Amino acid sequence: MAVVLSYCKPSPPLRRFHRRCGNLWKKGNVRSSRRSSTVTAMFWKSNKPAEVREFDISLRDYSLTGSDFEPRRNVISLSVVSSILEIPQAEWDACALDSSQPESYNPFLSYGFLSSLEETGCAVRETGWMPLHIVAKDESESILGVVPLYLKSHSYGEFVFDHSWADAYRSFGGRYYPKLQCCVPFTPVTGPRILIRNNPCKDQVFDAIVSAMTELAAKLRVSSLHITFPSGVEWNKLKEKGFSQRIGMQYHWQNRDYKNFDEFLMDMKQSKRKNIRQERKKIGSQNLKMRRLRGDEIKARHWDSFYDFYRNTTDNKWGTPYLTREFFHDMASKLGDKVLLVLAEENEEPVAGALNLIGGDTLFGRLWGCRPDSYYPSLHFEACYYQAIEAAIELNLKTVEAGAQGEHKIQRGYLPVKTYSCHYIFDEGFRQAIDEFLVRESNQVDFVIKLLHEDGPFKENIE
Known part of the structure; x- marks a missing residue:
C-alpha cells in the first residue's frame, strides 16, 4: 500500500531512528506482499514546513509453524485497509469474539460500533483519525486476525494522555505527529486490541501482527506506536516485544x-x-x-434529545464534540439491544440521559448529558451510577465500568x-526518558490505588 502524507524532514537528534527503519524485522522469516493501494493523509498543526512524500507500506508475509497436529508450514499474509468497510462484518466479529470469549463480549470492538465511527464521520482522516486497520489472512484467504489501527495527527479522544510527551519531543527538535494509535476511538474501555480467531497457531499470529505493526510504523516514519486500554494479557506480552508499559486508573463496580x-x-x-x-x-x-430504555425501545426522538445533552456536556466541559448526531442513530441501529439509554424525564420530557453499552459480563457507562438550562441535584449520580448498578443486577452482569476519572x-x-x-x-534516547518517567508514574498510581482501597466505602469484611 502507498500512502501520501504531509511529512517534515527529521531533525538531527532523531535521524538515527530513520536509519534503523529497515532493521526492525528479523531476516529469513518474511516475504514481500504484492498488494498495493493509495491513501492520502494530510496532517495539520505542524510547526514545520510540510513536505508531501509517498511511502510504500505494503506489509510482508509471515511464515509460521503449525501445531504438533499440523506439522506443515503455513504462510499468513498481512495487509492494511483504509476502512473497516473493506472487511466482511462476519469475519471481523468472529475475530473480536474469539479474542474476548462470549462471557467477555465487548461491544466496542464490534464491527457495528467501529463502522459507525467511520461511516458517520467521527473516526476519519478529516478528523485526524485515518484508519489503517491490519488484516492477517491464511493461504486460503480466511481472516485470522484484525487490528483497529489509526494514523493520527493529534492526541485527542484517547484518554491516555501524552500531550506532554509531544511537547518534550518537539523540544528535542522532533515531530511527534503523526503517530500510530491502536485503540477504540473516543473510548476508555479495556479489551483485546489484537483480535485473533482461535487456531493452533494463535500465539504466532499474534507475534506476526505485532511485528507488522512496528514495521508499518517504521515505514511511515512516525515517532511512535501506541496501544491503549489493551487486556492485561496483551500488556504483558507486549513488554516482551519492546513496548514501554504504562498504567492508569478507573473506577469499577463489582456485583x-x-x-x-x-x-x-x-x-x-x-455513612455511605x-x-x-x-x-x-x-x-x-x-x-x-427515571427510565431505562433498551434496543427498539429507544426511538429517534430519544437520540436527538440525547445528542443535545451530549453537546451541552462537550461544549461546557471538553470543548470538542467527537461524535456526530448521526453516529448515535447509526450505532443504535447496528447494536440493537446491546444499547441501554437511561433517561430522566420531567413532565414526560427528557431532561438528561446516560448512554451505556451491554457486554458479555459488563455494563459500560459511556456518556452523560443534561438540558443546558436546568440543574437537578444528584441527578448525575442517579443516571450514571445508581441506574447502572440496578441494571447490572437485573441483567446479572459482573461489573459496571463507569468511564474515566472521578474520585466521587x-x-x-x-x-x-x-x-x-x-x-x-x-x-532510543526519548524512549529511555519516557521509561524512567513511567516507573515513577506507575509507583504513584499503585500507591494511590492502595490508599483508596484502604479508605473505601465498604465494610471491613467486604473485599
Whole structure:
C-alpha cells in the first residue's frame, strides 16, 4: 500500500531512528506482499514546513509453524485497509469474539460500533483519525486476525494522555505527529486490541501482527506506536516485544451476586449507605422519573434529545464534540439491544440521559448529558451510577465500568482498578526518558490505588 502524507524532514537528534527503519524485522522469516493501494493523509498543526512524500507500506508475509497436529508450514499474509468497510462484518466479529470469549463480549470492538465511527464521520482522516486497520489472512484467504489501527495527527479522544510527551519531543527538535494509535476511538474501555480467531497457531499470529505493526510504523516514519486500554494479557506480552508499559486508573463496580440494590447497600459503610439513599430520594422530590430504555425501545426522538445533552456536556466541559448526531442513530441501529439509554424525564420530557453499552459480563457507562438550562441535584449520580448498578443486577452482569476519572465514584461503590497502555517509541534516547518517567508514574498510581482501597466505602469484611 502507498500512502501520501504531509511529512517534515527529521531533525538531527532523531535521524538515527530513520536509519534503523529497515532493521526492525528479523531476516529469513518474511516475504514481500504484492498488494498495493493509495491513501492520502494530510496532517495539520505542524510547526514545520510540510513536505508531501509517498511511502510504500505494503506489509510482508509471515511464515509460521503449525501445531504438533499440523506439522506443515503455513504462510499468513498481512495487509492494511483504509476502512473497516473493506472487511466482511462476519469475519471481523468472529475475530473480536474469539479474542474476548462470549462471557467477555465487548461491544466496542464490534464491527457495528467501529463502522459507525467511520461511516458517520467521527473516526476519519478529516478528523485526524485515518484508519489503517491490519488484516492477517491464511493461504486460503480466511481472516485470522484484525487490528483497529489509526494514523493520527493529534492526541485527542484517547484518554491516555501524552500531550506532554509531544511537547518534550518537539523540544528535542522532533515531530511527534503523526503517530500510530491502536485503540477504540473516543473510548476508555479495556479489551483485546489484537483480535485473533482461535487456531493452533494463535500465539504466532499474534507475534506476526505485532511485528507488522512496528514495521508499518517504521515505514511511515512516525515517532511512535501506541496501544491503549489493551487486556492485561496483551500488556504483558507486549513488554516482551519492546513496548514501554504504562498504567492508569478507573473506577469499577463489582456485583457480589446481589439480588437487588438494597442488598448492595447493606455492604456499604453506614455513612455511605445513608448518603446514597438521600441522593436517590432527591430524584422523586424533584418530580423526575427515571427510565431505562433498551434496543427498539429507544426511538429517534430519544437520540436527538440525547445528542443535545451530549453537546451541552462537550461544549461546557471538553470543548470538542467527537461524535456526530448521526453516529448515535447509526450505532443504535447496528447494536440493537446491546444499547441501554437511561433517561430522566420531567413532565414526560427528557431532561438528561446516560448512554451505556451491554457486554458479555459488563455494563459500560459511556456518556452523560443534561438540558443546558436546568440543574437537578444528584441527578448525575442517579443516571450514571445508581441506574447502572440496578441494571447490572437485573441483567446479572459482573461489573459496571463507569468511564474515566472521578474520585466521587468511590463513595458510591465504584473502586479503583488498573488500566493499561503500551508505547513503542523509536528514538532510543526519548524512549529511555519516557521509561524512567513511567516507573515513577506507575509507583504513584499503585500507591494511590492502595490508599483508596484502604479508605473505601465498604465494610471491613467486604473485599
